[in-house]
Amino acid sequence: MDNIDTESRKSKIRCCDCELRKINASLEADSLSKTPDVVENEAYPEKPKKRGRSSIIKNYLIDYTANSNLHGLKYIGEKERTCVEKVFWLFMFTCCVILCAGLIRKVWIKWNESPVIVSFAEMPTPVWQIPYPAVTVCFETKAKQRQFNFTEYYHLYTTNRDNLTISEQHMYEDISMVCDDHLSPPEGRPFASGVDAVNNIKSVSPNLTEVFFGCKWKDIPSENCSELFSPILTEEGLCYTFNTLGPDEMFRLDNLHQDYPYLEHDKKAQSWNLEEGYAPGSPIETYPHRGAGFGIKTGLTFLLKAKHIDLDYLCRGPVQGFRILLHNPAELPRPSQQYFRSPLAQEVVVAVKPNLMTTSYGLKPYEPTRRQCYFPSERYLQYFKVYTQTNCQMECLSNFTYARCGCVHFGMPYGPNMTVCNAGKRKCIKDAQMELVTIDIKAGLDRHDDVNNATSNGTTTTADDDDTFDEALEVSTKCQCLPACTSLDYEAETSQADYDWDALFRAYRLSNFSEELKDLSYARVMVFFKDAQFITNRRSELYGQTDFLANCGGLLGLFMGFSILSVAEIIYFLTLRLCCLLWRRRSKQRRIDFENRNSVPGPSPSKVIHPYSD
Structure with a gap:
């Protein structure tokens, strides 16, 4: 029985040894087909390149337009929209803003110059x-x-x-x-x-x-x-x-x-x-x-x-x-x-x-x-x-x-x-x-x-x-x-x-x-x-503060779907969300830097040696 067990173990070792030899042969063939620079880069991978500031701002604006409740903005930021559609909606949104601002200015002048009736x-x-x-x-x-x-x-x-x-x-x-x-x-x-x-x-x-x-x-x-x-x-x-x-x-x-x-x-x-x-x-x-x-x-x-x-x-x-x-x-x-x-x-x-x-x-x-x-x-x-x-x-x-x-x-x-x-x-x-x-x-x-x-x-x-x-x-x-x-x-x-x-x-x-x-x-x-x-x-x-706010809010709601929550949304994207994104980005960068400092580069695939080899 002992002889049978010993033969069984030897046969298993020989099988493992064959598999390791095949792996080493494959790795050596790959290494021979690559240049030293490629092999070195694989052994010591480069850090991912940082995105530009314009790209970050662009993604941030896309994030705002996709989530804003103002009418028409989401069509400007969607990636699947064509340029013609985006230009159309940008033009319409700009016209609404200008027209609404002009009407609010008239309301303000009337309230400021003749507030009494x-x-x-x-x-x-x-x-x-x-x-x-x-x-x-x-x-x-x-x-x-x-x-x-x-x-x-x-x-x-x-x-x-x-x-x-x-x-x-x-x-x-x-x-x-x-x-x-x-x-x-x-x-x-x-x-x-x-x-x-x-x-x-x-x-x-x-x-x-x-x-x-x-x-x-x-x-x-x-x-x-x-x-x-x-x-x-x-x-x-x-x-x-x-x-x-x-x-x-x-x-x-x-x-x-x-x-x-x-x-x-x-x-x-x-x-x-x-x-x-x-x-x-x-x-x-x-x-x-x-x-x-x-x-x-x-x-x-x-x-x-x-x-x-x-x-x-x-x-x-x-x-x-x-x-x-x-x-x-x-x-x-x-x-x-x-x-x-x-x-x-x-x-x-x-x-x-x-x-x-x-x-x-x-x-x-x-x-x-x-x-x-x-x-x-x-x-x-x-x-x-x-x-x-x-x-x-x-x-x-x-x-x-x-x-x-x-x-x-x-x-x-x-x-x-x-x-x-x-x-x-x-x-x-x-x-x-x-x-x-x-x-x-x-x-x-x-x-x-x-x-x-x-x-x-x-x-x-x-x-x-x-x-x-x-x-x-x-x-x-x-x-x-x-x-x-x-x-x-x-x-x-x-x-x-x-x-x-x-x-x-x-x-x-x-x-x-x-x-x-x-x-x-x-x-x-x-x-x-x-x-x-x-x-x-x-x-x-003639116009109290409540009346003036109601008139301005009615014009903003009519032309842009604007509300108090829109103000809160703009403040959120300019303050809280911006701070949170900057904090997450900095934390991620710290984690990557920490992993790069503590990581030990492994041996080249050509130098992999079976532990039981001579």
């Missing part, structure tokens, strides 16, 4: 939610002829001024400041004490009892019109106003001069401001007076009078009577600019239509120049506590006039260190007002002409004036008197008829109809709301 409120506003308009009345006769005959002094001053005393000359020059512009003598005083000029004007102006004959508020007669009206100083001199805020609520008194007051009443607003209106729970009878409905019975009626002996036809021309202005209770009136007349012996019926503009708080993040209004906290006025466009314009005119002329009109608000103009500077005041308007128009037209051309329009400048124009121009650029975001104005519809008071007295057969009463002329004015309700205008966003 003015619309009507959904519900009408009752008139009791807003204050009754402030009513300011000014007499056209500035000086009573019995106290100061302005016409007589005009001729004396122009013919032989030396015949007048200094006080008479000063009185004439002061009164001329509230008359027509051409009546102020250019050779008069350029500057004067404001308090002296105001006192001279007040001393000869008709007082309240001489102007008002009777008053009724809500069809309830007032014993004395001073309960409703109070004196106010304006550019027209001494006037009388109803339902206006008090001086400490309208002005910043610390910044104003202390020579004389503009308003002479101590009534204060009770839980009302321009922005918020009346506070919830405010009583019906409050101040400023709120509207109480529509019609004559709920409004203001007053009877004005004038004596023919006191009328002056030179100071204000041939038209006599009264100037009346309706304005916001928080505004200082300018009856020299806006008014309607109440002639003598006429009855004027005034139907008032409120115009209330509110602004959505969604517009507060926008720049004031974009929304075209100021919220109260955004614009500080030096002389006024309440910002309105009228108050801003008056303050701007005051500062511009001071910069241009070195003084201001006594009816304008001004600081304690400013000088008051007089007759010698009247032309400069008028020219400054026209220059400010012209500069504002030029700025609105966005012209780039020389700003000195702003003095055209019939005005001339001297060398001294040119020195002050740059400073005045700098003042005007700071004005920017946009409307208040909450503004309240009153439109007046007037009608009038003859008021035959003489026939009325005779009809009553009054026994005390004396000759003195015959010298009087009367005028009656009735002011009331036309309707019980009105439609409020509301300034709101």
